[in-house]
Amino acid sequence: MSATPALSVSGLTVAFGGIVAVNNVTLDLPVGARSALIGPNGAGKTTFVNLLTGTLKPTAGTIRIGDKDVTRLDTRARTKLGLTRTFQINTLFPHLTPLESVSLAIAEREDKGGIWWRRLGGFGAIRDEAEALLTQLRLIEHARTPTNELAYGKQRLLEIALALAAKPRILLLDEPAAGIPAGESREVFEVVDALPDDISVLFIEHDMQLVFRFARRIVVLTSGAILTEGTPDEIRANEEVRAAYLGGAHV
Numbered sequence: 001m002s003a004t005p006a007l008s009v010s011g012l013t014v015a016f017g018g019i020v021a022v023n024n025v026t027l028d029l030p031v032g033a034r035s036a037l038i039g040p041n042g043a044g045k046t047t048f049v050n051l052l053t054g055t056l057k058p059t060a061g062t063i064r065i066g067d068k069d070v071t072r073l074d075t076r077a078r079t080k081l082g083l084t085r086t087f088q089i090n091t092l093f094p095h096l097t098p099l100e101s102v103s104l105a106i107a108e109r110e111d112k113g114g115i116w117w118r119r120l121g122g123f124g125a126i127r128d129e130a131e132a133l134l135t136q137l138r139l140i141e142h143a144r145t146p147t148n149e150l151a152y153g154k155q156r157l158l159e160i161a162l163a164l165a166a167k168p169r170i171l172l173l174d175e176p177a178a179g180i181p182a183g184e185s186r187e188v189f190e191v192v193d194a195l196p197d198d199i200s201v202l203f204i205e206h207d208m209q210l211v212f213r214f215a216r217r218i219v220v221l222t223s224g225a226i227l228t229e230g231t232p233d234e235i236r237a238n239e240e241v242r243a244a245y246l247g248g249a250h251v
């Protein structure tokens with residue numbers, strides 16, 4: 001593993017009027033991370049991710065991708081440097097197939113988005129890459145099924161496939177299993193777990209069974225600040241976390 005973190009955040013703060021939604025957060029995401037960001041509703045998790053992607057500008061603090069300070073760069077520039085996210089809400093094109101959607105996303109990455117309409121068949125390399133990605137994401141059997149006919153769990157996997165089409169080094173997943181039946185949500189995390197180690201993952205997740213099964217490190221956010229950070233065993237044993245957040249949850 002490389003000594004330089006994939007992502008490093010220092011003193012990150014944002015206030016909306018009187019509310020300090022993210023308060024002096026300092027955090028490193030090591031290369032190959034499978035880290036969970038947990039915390040009660042309103043803790044600032046989504047706001048933190050929005051700061052990382054550049055959707056929101058911080059009041060104070062710095063964000064680095066590898067060695068590069070990206071605090072003042074916009075979202076597109078950060079994507080080019082390897083930072084990609086998914087959203088809680090469904091952002092898919094319902095009438096395209098996974099093969100078409102992923103091919104479009106690859107074409108966009110290659111700056112070939114504008115010539116897409118000339119026909120998929122003309123871009124064999126793009127189709128090959130799209131099929132490889134769909135295989136990795138356990139979607140290849142559904143490559144030619146319209147997206148709105150896919151099970152919801154498969155749609156969430158397609159969202160991750162679209163994020164991966166940008167070839168990210170850092171993948172931010174905002175509740176990737178939200179709304180999915182339990183049996184399917186595990187598959188989403190199995191796929192994430194099996195991604196190559198040069199992709200560093202930070203995921204927001206409310207389902208503690210999934211968090212404690214799949215996260216290698218857990219970051220606990222309360223009222224915009226980091227309460228603690230550690231391995232699942234450390235977090236499980238932390239009385240402060242139990243009191244502040246986990247309550248009676250069986251983990």
Ligand SMILES: Nc1ncnc2c1ncn2[C@@H]1O[C@H](COP(=O)(O)OP(=O)(O)OP(=O)(O)O)[C@@H](O)[C@H]1O
Nearest residue numbers: 016019020021039040041042043044045046047048
């Ligand atoms: N654009 C905004 N303007 C004003 N307040 C905001 C804005 N965005 C978020 N907040 C506030 O910041 C706090 C953190 O919200 P955020 O959505 O980041 O929490 P969260 O941990 O992601 O919650 P959830 O688990 O419910 O998604 C909340 O008090 C919220 O009301």
